[in-house]
Amino acid sequence: MNTPIIRPLEKKDNPHIASVIRAVLIDLGVPKVGTAYADAALDCMFETYQKERAMYFVVLENDRIIGGSGIAQLDNYDGNVCELQKMYFLPEARGKGIGTAMINRCLEFAATHNFDQCYLETMPYMKAAQKLYERSGFRHIDGPMGDTGHYSCPVHMLKDLK
Known part of the structure; x- marks a missing residue:
């Protein structure tokens, strides 16, 4: 088994991710x-x-995409805040430290692009994901920031980057 590789998404990856x-x-x-x-x-x-x-x-294991995550300016928000977006992993990627590595890679990108904070939304029953976010320095906040269109995601978290 090869060590998982995290790399930027390529056009050919669209259907796979x-x-x-x-x-x-x-x-x-x-x-x-x-x-x-x-x-x-x-x-x-x-x-x-x-x-x-x-x-x-995206994260690849044995040349197969098994997960991914992104960073971008928080939609419909007037402030220097990015959003951790679409962070999902197949079951075989979980519990191996890949999530932590991916968050670190995304937060490094956010920091080098001078964002002040990073926001995310998730589901209440995604407890393992919330624990991962908390270990990475995210804290729960009372309501949404911006307008991502994900009104069915009622858990909101924020991390200061500076």
């Missing part, structure tokens, strides 16, 4: 409306992240 994200969301029982499942961007992730101060990373 879309499939991974949808499979994880279905596996976790996430609503298909008001969550990442309904995002039009899922089928064109490479193109979606071709903007300033944005990047999506």
Whole structure:
């Protein structure tokens, strides 16, 4: 088995990461409306992240995409805040430290692009993910920031980057 590799998303990865994200969301029982499942961007992730101060990373194991996560300016928010976006891993990627490595890679990108804070949204029953976020310095906040369109994700977290 090869060591997992984290690298920037490439155009050829679009169908693979879309499939991974949808499979994880279905596996976790996430609503298909008001969550990442309904995002039009899922089928064109490479193109979606071709903007300033944005990047999506994938993790590969044995040349197969097993997860990913992105960083971009928080939508519909007037402030220097980025969002940790679409961080999902197939079951075989979990419990191996890949999530921590991915968050670190995303937060390094955010810091080098001078964001002040990083925001995220998740589901209440995604306890393992919340523990990972907390270990990475995220804290729970009382309500949403910006407007991501993910109104079915009621858990909001924030991390200071400076």
